Amino acid sequence: xxxxxxxxxxxxxxxxxxxxxxxxxxxxxxxxxxxxxxxxxxxxxxxxxxxxxxxxxxxxxxxxxxxxxxxxxxxxxxxxxxxxxxxxxxxxxxxxxxxxxxxxxxxxxxxxxxxxxxxxxxxxxxxxxxxxxxxxxxxxxxxxxxxxxxxxxxxxxxxxxxxxxxxxxxxxxxxxxxxxxxxxxxxxxxxxxxxxxxxxxxxxxxxxxxxxxxxxxxxxxxxxxxxxxxxxxxxxxxxxxxxxxxxxxxxxxxxxxxxxxxxxxxxxxxxxxxxxxxxxxxxxxxxxxxxxxxxxxxxxxxxxxxxxxxxxxxxxxxxxxxxxxxxx
Numbered sequence: 180x181x182x183x184x185x186x187x188x189x190x191x192x193x194x195x196x197x198x199x200x201x202x203x204x205x206x207x208x209x210x211x212x213x214x215x216x217x218x219x220x221x222x223x224x225x226x227x228x229x230x231x232x233x234x235x236x237x238x239x240x241x242x243x244x245x246x247x248x249x250x251x252x253x254x255x256x257x258x259x260x261x262x263x264x265x266x267x268x269x270x271x272x273x274x275x276x277x278x279x280x281x282x283x284x285x286x287x288x289x290x291x292x293x294x295x296x297x298x299x300x301x302x303x304x305x306x307x308x309x310x311x312x313x314x315x316x317x318x319x320x321x322x323x324x325x326x327x328x329x330x331x332x333x334x335x336x337x338x339x340x341x342x343x344x345x346x347x348x349x350x351x352x353x354x355x356x357x358x359x360x361x362x363x364x365x366x367x368x369x370x371x372x373x374x375x376x377x378x379x380x381x382x383x384x385x386x387x388x389x390x391x392x393x394x395x396x397x398x399x400x401x402x403x404x405x406x407x408x409x410x411x412x413x414x415x416x417x418x419x420x421x422x423x424x425x426x427x428x429x430x431x432x433x434x435x436x437x438x439x440x441x442x443x444x445x446x447x448x449x450x451x452x453x454x455x456x457x458x459x460x461x462x463x464x465x466x467x468x469x470x471x472x473x474x475x476x477x478x479x480x481x482x483x484x485x486x487x488x489x490x491x492x493x494x495x496x497x498x499x500x501x502x503x504x505x506x507x
Contacts (some may be wrong), residue, residue: 191304193383193500198298200280200494201337203286204361205330207447208414210467211379215286215329216339217490218361223290223310224276224497225254227298235259235299237321241275241291250473253288253296256319261299264311271299282369284453288323289330292316297494309335317345324372325347330449337493339402353506355404355489362456363448364433364471367481372428378422387417407459409444413446415456427451430476440470444497461486 185195190196198293201222204438207214223241230236232380235255273295279287282498296316307315316331332340332350342348394413401409411500424430430447433454435444441463456471458464464486466482475482497503 181489185278188301188496189304189306189428189498190301190499193302195226195500196298196301196496197224197226197498197501198294198301199224199299200293200334200496201490201492202290203330203399203490204363204455205286205289205327205356206416206447207329207339208398208444208446209391209416209418210329210398211391211416212327212329213342213418214339214395214398215342217286217337217362217493218335218487219490220485220487221278221285222293223254223279225258225291225294225298226274227258227271227274227295227302228273228401229302230270230272232270233268235262235368236270236272237275238272239274241277244281245277251318251323253291253323256322257292257296258266259297259304259306260318261312264315265303265305267303270379271302273298273451279379280365282371283310283365284447284449284451285363285365286330286334286371286449288372289316289320289334292319292493293331294336295319295336297496300375301496313348316342316392320374325376333493335494337473337491339489341399353399353402354405354470355491356402356407358460359374359407359489360458360461361487361489362437362442362455362458362464362467362484363487364455364468364470364482364484365453366427366429366475368428368452370450370452372450375388375423375426379419380422390415391417407457410443410457412444414446415438416446420447423451424473427454429475429480430454432478433474433482436470436474440466
């Protein structure tokens with residue numbers, strides 16, 4: 180993964196750091212478990228303070244519904260895994276700031292895990308490699324929602340990421356066309372990842388698998404070439420979307436409305452309930468937002484939307500000992 184890794188800088192002489200990781204879109208269209216991206220705007224932050232007692236203590240889980248038990252919190256699991264791999268004698272007290280919705284399909288658990296792992300790693304005298312940081316976060320993701328890194332890798336590295344394999348770990352960062360915009364729409368509902376994964380088919384026929392592979396390849400070609408018109412018709416998920424659409428009132432109508440309004444394509448963000456549409460430029464996003472919100476409203480579902488870009492930075496250290504870090 181040959182891109183800059185400023186997050187691996189050591190702040191071991193300090194007592195605390197605050198790390199940020201962006202939200203994102205997993206299962207990007209037909210890219211079930213293999214294609215994801217980070218998006219600008221909302222994300223999760225983890226403030227980690229060195230303590231003498233080994234282990235990780237959760238002082239603030241970030242939300243009343245999240246556990247303080249470190250064995251059940253994504254940030255704490257990932258942070259502890261970093262400390263365990265490094266063999267450090269000290270522990271951490273963490274406070275989490277949740278900027279992403281719970282069970283919202285915007286990469287919230289992945290962002291928490293990555294932020295926790297990056298914060299813990301920054302306090303090590305000899306930080307772990309990016310691969311080990313990602314593997315530490317994967318321990319949390321696997322325990323809480325499933326073994327996949329299509330949200331984790333973009334949250335750590337930024338950009339659009341294609342996952343070739345987990346074992347061995349092999350991911351490719353794909354170029355981001357400058358005019359690409361993401362319309363992210365969140366209906367007022369929740370859908371746990373475990374529920375959305377439970378409805379996935381165990382097997383698919385050959386024609387479905389071939390069509391899915393062709394769509395992923397076409398998306399990659401569009402991003403690589405910068406010709407976003409190639410995306411039209413390629414954001415066609417024939418595996419997860421048909422299975423999950425029944426769990427998402429209003430989604431089918433919102434998808435049709437998005438495409439009719441000029442979107443290059445539309446699908447479910449992560450496991451849902453959020454939906455995303457890709458558009459070419461800021462002006463093209465306006466009618467798509469209006470059309471999708473209206474479609475959800477017609478189905479009796481209140482929804483909110485934002486327009487974002489692909490976040491190409493990924494996770495980073497926001498502050499050291501409560502002093503902001505220069506992001507330049």
